[in-house]
Amino acid sequence: MIDYGNLMHRAMRGLIQDVLRDVEANGLPGDHHFFITFDTLHPDVEIASWLMERYPGEMTVVMQHWYENLHVTDEGFTVTLNFGEAPEPLYIPYDAIKTFVDPSVEFGLRFESPEEDDSPDPDDDTAELDSEADEPQQRDAEVVSLDKFRK
Template sequence: MSGTIDYGNLMHRAMRSLIQTVLTDVQKDGLPGEHHFFITFDTQHPDVEIAEWLADRYPGEMTVVMQHWYDNLTVTDEGFAVTLNFGDAPEPLYIPYNSIKTFVDPSVEFGLRFETQDEEEEDEVLDELPDEINLEEIVEEPRKDAEVVSLDSFRK
């Protein structure tokens, strides 16, 4: 076990599980009421399956809408498959949860954003940091007074 808890990774897993649960319900019962989804995903993810013409047209990311017409929704533990209509041309897609960048349901103003940063990018950022930092150059914003809240106020 490592020396720290990776809260960011745990939160992303929980958020992807939420998407899986929502899509499983939609697979079983259809979209309720005015609900619809805008799902942005990385088209370069190795497990994404989309038509070649879509990959050429959207070489980095793509946003799909699940609203009025979708077909063959199949939800798995790793991702989901769905057929969507692109200009009267139905196209099957497979979108792994790990490729999703945003999941939005505008009907209820709900959205999830997955922030990712490649290890190479992290290394580049670390390489750009100075070896020494002059503390006199660091400007701190004034601190706000902390508010002490009793835990009893959260108990029922």
């Protein structure tokens, strides 16, 4: 049998890699920014222990105005984001990504495992951190709900 689901996921992860490689080389163009939700329990994810304690299953980060040290590999990417005046390096393998959204152009990818269903969980209290600071001073990370960007 042809495993179309696995092939599609591999192609979608390749698209994310291509987009991030372009951002690594040229920066974020225009109003583009990314909401990236990932599985913090994935064995290859590397985040600070305090972030792991705060987000023990899933975390969403926003790459927009302030990020640095973006390095893209074939397996994943590293990036440093600011969390309330505390720059933290993250390593996120592509296989850990659950959603990749660019709300500036209403583009999004969602990776589902066979045990997940399509209905949103109204009790889901997953927080998303917005690590952005446009000016030289750095703003604290904001907690935002991804629901405000869904249609």
